[in-house]
Amino acid sequence: MASLALSYSDALYEIAVEEDKTAAYLKQLQLIEEQLMHHQTFFQILKHPKIAKEQKKQSVEEVFGKDTDLTVLNFLKLLIDKGRFQEIAEITKEFAKRYRKEHNIVIAYVKSAKELSTDEQKRLIDLLEQKLSKQVELNLSVEEELLAGMRIKINDVVLDYTALGHLAHLKHMAKISDQYTESEGESE
Numbered sequence: 453m454a455s456l457a458l459s460y461s462d463a464l465y466e467i468a469v470e471e472d473k474t475a476a477y478l479k480q481l482q483l484i485e486e487q488l489m490h491h492q493t494f495f496q497i498l499k500h501p502k503i504a505k506e507q508k509k510q511s512v513e514e515v516f517g518k519d520t521d522l523t524v525l526n527f528l529k530l531l532i533d534k535g536r537f538q539e540i541a542e543i544t545k546e547f548a549k550r551y552r553k554e555h556n557i558v559i560a561y562v563k564s565a566k567e568l569s570t571d572e573q574k575r576l577i578d579l580l581e582q583k584l585s586k587q588v589e590l591n592l593s594v595e596e597e598l599l600a601g602m603r604i605k606i607n608d609v610v611l612d613y614t615a616l617g618h619l620a621h622l623k624h625m626a627k628i629s630d631q632y633t634e635s636e637g638e639s640e
Contacts, residue, residue, distance in 0.1 A: 457539045459620045461546035466529050473521065478551050480524045481544040488540065508532045516629055557587040563595045564602040580606070 467554065468477040488495040494515070498508050509529045517525060531537045550559070560580055564569070568576070573590055580588040584606070 456536070457542035460527075460531070460536065460539070461543045461550065464498045464524075465547055465550055467523055472522065473523075474551055477524055478544075478548055480520050481540075482523075482549055484520070484528070485514075485541050487542045494572070498532065501535070505532050508537070510582060512620075525601060553590075557589055558584060558590050559589050560604055561591045561593075561605040562564050562602055563593050563605075565594070567594050568602075580604075588599055609620065 464477065465474065467475040488498075494511075497503055498512065509532050512528050512532065516528065520528075528537070528540075531540065531543075560576075562576070564577065573592070577588050577590060588606075
């Protein structure tokens with residue numbers, strides 16, 4: 453299924469490049485996906501095999517037609533015609549992945565003990581962009597059990613600046629120290 457979503461995503465992306473609207477199409481796809489996730493009943497109707505395709509396309513036009521580029525709207529209708537509307541989330545994910553790759557953007561998943569202020573977010577973005585030489589998008593979440601600080605994950609790299617992480621590191625170092633002390637005692 454992933455390769456099929458990639459094919460549809462690539463086709464739309466190529467059109468977006470030709471029309472110089474990659475950012476606009478990405479934003480629209482993400483908004484549509486978000487709306488569908490919040491309105492699961494509507495999403496279920498659009499995926500249901502026993503509901504007529506014309507009725508589904510009319511519903512899509514009524515709901516998204518005003519705020520959606522004609523090309524994206526026609527793309528949604530194509531997905532309905534091909535019976536692939538259920539793959540909209542995966543298609544959007546692939547579109548976003550390609551957009552970020554071509555625009556040198558990475559996502560930093562940040563878990564912090566408290567909500568970061570706008571100023572803190574900006575400083576974090578500036579710091580990460582300087583270190584990575586890439587544009588950075590933050591995906592923020594709050595986890596109070598971290599006690600203080602933040603944990604940042606970019607691709608497969610995790611930077612742990614949390615109080616919980618420091619405590620775990622100290623505990624590990626104490627354990628190693630105890631093992632070292634015990635082994636020195638045995639060798640005497």
